[in-house]
Amino acid sequence: MKKFNSKNRYTWLIVAIIIVLVYWWSFQGISFSGIKDSAGDVVKSICNGLIHPDWKYIYDGSGEDLTSLIVQTLAIAFLGTFISALLSIPFAFWAAHNSKEIIGHPRSNSGKIILTVIRTFPEIVLAIMFIKAVGPGSFAGVLAVSIHSIGMLGKLFSEAIENMDYRASEALISVGGNRLQVLMMATLPTIMPEFLSYTLYRFEIAVRSASILGMVGAGGIGTPLLFAIQTRNWSRMGIILIGIIIMVTMIDWISGNLRKKLA
Amino acid sequence: MNHLPQRTLMQKWHLKSLSSVLIFVILLIGSAKVCGINWSSLNQNFSQFFDLFKKMAHPQWSYVTVVIQPIIETIKMALIGTTLGSIIALPICVFAARNIVTNKIVTTSIRFLLNIIRTLPDLMLAALFVAIVGIGPLAGILTLAIFSFGMVSKLFYEAIETIDSGPLEALQAVGANKIQIIVFAVLPQVINNFVSYFLYTLEINVRASTVLGYLGAGGIGVYLQRSLDSFNYQQTAVIILAILVVVLIIDGLSNYLREKLL
Numbered sequence: 001m002k003k004f005n006s007k008n009r010y011t012w013l014i015v016a017i018i019i020v021l022v023y024w025w026s027f028q029g030i031s032f033s034g035i036k037d038s039a040g041d042v043v044k045s046i047c048n049g050l051i052h053p054d055w056k057y058i059y060d061g062s063g064e065d066l067t068s069l070i071v072q073t074l075a076i077a078f079l080g081t082f083i084s085a086l087l088s089i090p091f092a093f094w095a096a097h098n099s100k101e102i103i104g105h106p107r108s109n110s111g112k113i114i115l116t117v118i119r120t121f122p123e124i125v126l127a128i129m130f131i132k133a134v135g136p137g138s139f140a141g142v143l144a145v146s147i148h149s150i151g152m153l154g155k156l157f158s159e160a161i162e163n164m165d166y167r168a169s170e171a172l173i174s175v176g177g178n179r180l181q182v183l184m185m186a187t188l189p190t191i192m193p194e195f196l197s198y199t200l201y202r203f204e205i206a207v208r209s210a211s212i213l214g215m216v217g218a219g220g221i222g223t224p225l226l227f228a229i230q231t232r233n234w235s236r237m238g239i240i241l242i243g244i245i246i247m248v249t250m251i252d253w254i255s256g257n258l259r260k261k262l263a
Numbered sequence: 264m265n266h267l268p269q270r271t272l273m274q275k276w277h278l279k280s281l282s283s284v285l286i287f288v289i290l291l292i293g294s295a296k297v298c299g300i301n302w303s304s305l306n307q308n309f310s311q312f313f314d315l316f317k318k319m320a321h322p323q324w325s326y327v328t329v330v331i332q333p334i335i336e337t338i339k340m341a342l343i344g345t346t347l348g349s350i351i352a353l354p355i356c357v358f359a360a361r362n363i364v365t366n367k368i369v370t371t372s373i374r375f376l377l378n379i380i381r382t383l384p385d386l387m388l389a390a391l392f393v394a395i396v397g398i399g400p401l402a403g404i405l406t407l408a409i410f411s412f413g414m415v416s417k418l419f420y421e422a423i424e425t426i427d428s429g430p431l432e433a434l435q436a437v438g439a440n441k442i443q444i445i446v447f448a449v450l451p452q453v454i455n456n457f458v459s460y461f462l463y464t465l466e467i468n469v470r471a472s473t474v475l476g477y478l479g480a481g482g483i484g485v486y487l488q489r490s491l492d493s494f495n496y497q498q499t500a501v502i503i504l505a506i507l508v509v510v511l512i513i514d515g516l517s518n519y520l521r522e523k524l525l
Contacts, residue, residue, distance in 0.1 A: 023346070026339040030400050039395050046391075075294030082291060120510045124386075124474045125503065128491055133312035134305055138298040143305075212386040215478070219298065222386075226478075229390045241383075248382040 042232075049234025050241070057239050064224070066243045073220035074247070076138050076213070077206035080145025085199045088150045091115060092157030111158070119151030123209055127218040138219025145206050145213070153202050160194040197262045200255045207251050211244050315496060322504060323497035330486060330505045337482035338509065340400050340475075341468040344407025349415050349461050351408070356419035357445060362431075363423065374420075380413040385471050389480040400481030403472055410471065411464045418463075422456040423449060455524045462517040469513045473506045 059067045095111030127144035134140050169186040177185065214222025221240060228236040273279060358364050359373045388409055392402035430448040439447070476484020483502060490498035 022342070026342045030336065030339055030343070030404075042395050046395075072297050075297040078290060078294045079298060079300070116511070116514075117507065120470065120507050121503065122470075122474045122487075122506070124477060125487070125491075125499070129312065129315055132315060133308045134301075135308075139300055139304070142298055142300065208382075208384055212384045215386055215390070225387060226390055229387075229394055232394070241387075244384070244387075245379055245382045249378065 045232070046234050046237075049236075050238040052235050053239035053242055054233075054235040055239065057236060058243075066221075066239060069221045069224060070243055070247050072138055073210045073214075073222075074207065074251075076141045076145060076218075076220050077203060077210040079142045080210065081149060081199060081203045081206045083142070083146035084149035084153055084202070085195070087146065088154040088157055089195075091150060091154035092161055095154060095158040096161040112155075115151050115154045115158075117151075118147070119155070121148065121151075123148040123213070124216055127213050127216050131217055136217040136219075141210060141213045141218035141220055144218060145210060148209075149202055149206060152205075153198060156198040156202075157191075157195060160191050160198065164190055193262045197259045200259050200262075204248075204252055204255050207248060211247070318496035319500040319503075321497055322500040323495075324501070326498045326501040327505070330483065330502055333476075333483045333486055334505050334509055336400060337472050337476070337484075338469065338513075340403045340482050341407060341465060341472045344404045344472070345411045345415075345461065345465045345468050347404065347408035348411030348413075349457075349464070352412050352416035352419055353457075355412075356416045356423065357449070359416065359420040360423035362426070362428065363441075363445070363449065377413060377416050380409065381417065383409070383413070385410045385475065386478060389475045389478045393479045398479040398481075403475045403480035403482055406475055406480055407468050407472060411468055414467070415460055415464050418460040419453075419457060422453045422460070426452040459521045459524050462521055466510075466513055466517050470510055473510075 057066050059065050091111060091114070095108055095115055097105045097108035123144055126147055127140055130140040130143040134143070164187070168190055169182050172182045172186045210220050210222075211225075212222045214220040214224075215226045217223065221244060225237065225240045225244075228234075228240060355373065355377075359370055359377065361367075361370050364370055385406060388406040389402060392405045396402050396405065426449060430452070431444055434444045434448050472480075472482050472484075474484050474487070476482040476486070477488045479485065483506065487499065487502050490496070490502060
């Protein structure tokens, strides 16, 4: 049992007051725009459009239909994840530390800070920057996904390296293996399953983000989705929504099964 | 039995791993074709990309005063949206936990619904709510509420499913009803997990809400879009730095609180 002394008897009261104050503060000064008069009609027509999706949009052979754009979205996510998995390996070795002390480790800390900065850089901003560099289209999307994913994959990879089982590399060193041999025969085989599993997990997330990158013009299913919402074409939006839901669910299921096999 | 074990044809030529490598390479080439990858264009225009960086390296510091107000609005939006979503998630997730509700049809259908909600991307919800309630922070709050509802509810019902069943059985044995069981046996065991998941979601929502405004859902994103559209990259740099500072602070704060709770 925790001892109740006079010091922490009132801590809950202080915490409660802080929480109330935080919420009181957060409701201050938010300018609520109010609900539009047309909101009811819009909701009604959205529901109507969702019930009657535009089935003709699934495939019409023009290359701008649902199937080809979903394939494009998957391609963006696939390439982006692949490139970022390759790029994040050096970052992971940079950020990983093997010694016990956490604070006095300049190399590992600097790597971790860089990964955090990459992670917080919004994906959409990256997409816009790459659109400026290579023009609108899925190539910009691939680059945005691959740079943004480095932040997360690098962190996961470096944690995998930190928790690695060193017995295999020690065995190789003890029989006189050189550094390259240790890396090829012991280090990589030990961490490869975990790397692959994290990459698959990241692929799931990349599919989701690739489906919205099109909103700024970086290819994939996002462009027609935003267009459908802006032109109030709800039956078109309904079919795109169904497409996204089926795509994401299937990718989650497939990659979940593959990851179970790896673990 | 003195002969060596024979390897099958599959094992001898490593057919399984070779074919998976082959499939992987085919997928890679195929997606490169679909995306129209053109590395030479990247080489050609990379100077432009660095030009952008050079402009961003000189932030227009006077813009900070303009940014403070919307970034506070962003934090407020994230706070209210996350709270709203978590409050709605609380009763729903009890019905999705298999150890509380034994009716399989109820749990499966609720889980199916939650899965569908989780697949909806946040930016898409933002675009939708801007169409429904108009431009402003309300659209952002509603977006974040639905987005965090999907995420929190899954974490919540998984937490409920891992609790110790002892107190449940004790309460059942003395004749408590369902609500009493939930309040006195389930909630005390999971409340710390709930708070920790709430903070985790808040952290993600702060990140997400910084870009929601891009579609007109209030907060800092509106300014982000404005500065990018007018090619004013010195202002963009200030906004990104401000987002970075806020995200790092919220990250640190919620990490500290979560460590204290668990």
